[in-house]
Amino acid sequence: MAYTDPYSPSGTQRHNWIRLRTITMLRWTAILGQLIAIIVAQNMYNLQLELGLCYLVIGASVIGNLVAIFHFPENKRLSETENLLMVVFDLLQLSFLLFLTGGLHNPFSLLILGPVTVSAAVMSLRSTVLLGFLALIIVSLLAQFHLPLRTEQGFILQIPQVFVFGNWVATVIALLFLSAYSWKTANEMHMMAEALQATHLALSREQKLTDIGGVVAAAAHELGTPLATIKLASSELMDELSDKPALAEDAALIREQADRCREILQSMGRAGKDDLHLRKAPLSAVLEEAAEPHLNRGKDIVFEQNLETETPQPEILRRPEIIHGLRNLVQNAVDFAHGTVWMETNWTDDLITIRIVDDGTGFPPHLIGRIGDPFMGRRKSEKERKARPEYEGMGLGLFIAKTLLERSGAELHFSNGSSLLVREQKLKRGAIIDVIWPRNKIDAAYSELAQVTGENFRNAAH
Structure with a gap:
């Protein structure tokens, strides 16, 4: 059971992270x-x-920087x-300089790792693979073809061939490992940043809806008395104007x-409660509020209370992250039940x-350990595509739910029920999500609302 992604990510391209000025500054340093x-x-x-050729190669970098600057x-x-071309130019420039100064016999040959590793953090996988393949070819050529390093007396400085081979193997392994590590790490960081941004937007939207609901409810409460007064006065006028039909009308x-104004206000908010009371509600009421958008989607949503104690139902905080997180989990269950x-x-x-339990097929067993990771996509079977052609799950909804609920102090556990029971019995055999809070994290009795809302001062004023 994955989640239909309502937040379309901007993709995994990261090339626009780098400014040209950053590249030119790094090139000046090189x-x-x-x-x-x-x-x-x-x-x-x-x-x-070969000083002339060496300075010519370095001069090419200087000219390239000056062109970029001006x-x-x-x-x-x-x-x-553009990013790929810049890095390829730097790689070729460094490679030609190494060719002029001993190839892999030059201890500075390790610097060839720099352009490839750094670019892997800011470029796509295709560009990273292309650049890594080019670097492997260059390193292999430098092991065989290069101008030797000579001393003033004409002696050639070189290391034994076994060490040259060892340098080649070490450089190749470092290219593969560091490039893959840099790309994977940067990719995960980028996806996490996008997922957290989507979480922030979802929480902001829920916060705005909650704030609007509180304002509307407060308005309904405040306008209740004047509307009742208008209704009472108009009723008395109707009695007194019974002999004047036009005025009575x-x-x-x-x-x-x-009466119409009262009905409108009641439909927009919860009349009789001020904004302080809207900040807490019975546990069952919050759960019903979270499930409300999915009650008419063709699936039965059953609310149950399995009491282990005889203590009364707690009132919990109506925090936006709790409502939105639970709503995402309910949508997830309804989608696949x-x-x-x-x-x-x-x-x-x-x-x-x-x-939250459903009677669906449950979570894919090989993905249970990764549930809650953002953009957790997987290939769908042909049967799944035909059953749900519109579904494009990326795991972002579950990530948002998990992040928001953990922010409120909850701990989430994902598991599957028994898959051996038949569907017609409507048994709890699908995905299971347990959301567990320490009571002092969300129970309104432990918050400042327990004292603030002890007495409704607004009602007393009326």
């Missing part, structure tokens, strides 16, 4: 390091280098193709419109528990 390495090798160790704005963000119209969803409530002196 240019400075290359110049220092060549100067030290020539003046301190008297190595015979031709593009500083805040330009690179596209996927106007008084009747006033009374009718007052064959016909019935059970919502069980239970409480003790220390815990408040809500269990």
Whole structure:
């Protein structure tokens, strides 16, 4: 049982993270390091280098940076193709410089890992694979083809072939591992950021709805007395104007419109409760509120109370994250139930528990350990596609529900019931979600509302 994703993610492309200015600054640093390495090798160790070609290669990077600085704005963000071309240029420039200075015999050959590893964190998988494949080819060529490093006396500086082979193997393994690690880590961080943003938007929307409901309910409560006064006065006018039909008809119209205003306010909010009272409600009422949008979707939603104690039902905080999180779980269950969803409530002196069970096929066993991860997609079978062609689950809804409910202090457990029972018996055999709170986390008796709403001062004023 996965979740239909109501929050469309923007994808996994990350190329627009990098500004051109960042690339140019890194390139200036590399240019400075290359110049220092060549100067030290020539003046301190008297190595015979092809200085003209070395400076030509470094000059190409300088020209590229100058073109980027003067031709593009500083805040330009690179596209996927532009980012790839920039990194390929840096990789080729470094590779040619290594070719001129000993290939894999040069200890600075490890720097070839830099462009590939860094780009893996900001580019797509296709670009990362392409760049990694190019780097592997370059490293293999540098192991065989390069200009040797010579001392002032003409001696060639080189390490034994077994160490050259070891450097090649180590570089190849590092390229594969670091690239995959960087790409996977950055990809998960990006997906988590998108999922948290969707969670924030969902919570903000629920908070706004809750605030609007409180304002409407408070308005209905405050307007109740003047509307009752208008209704009473109009009734008295109707009695006094019984001998004047025209005026009596106007008084009747006033009374009718007052009744209509009261009905409108009652339909928009909960009359008789002020905004403080709307901040808490009985546990069953909150559960029914969360399930309300899914009551007419062709599935039976059964509310049950399995009491382990004789203590009265607790009043809990009507926090937006609790309502929205439970609503997501209910939608999830209704989407995949064959016909019935059970919502069980239970409480003790220390815990408040809500269990949501359906009679569907349950969670895929191989995904139970990953439930709650964002964008947890999987390939659907042909049978699943025909049964639910509109369904495109990504796991984001369950992630939002889990995040919001855990934010309220809950602990969630996902499991499956028995799959051996027949569907016609309407038995609880599908997915099971247990949401467990320490009672002091959501029980209104433990919050400031227990003191604030002890007496309804507004009603006393009327």
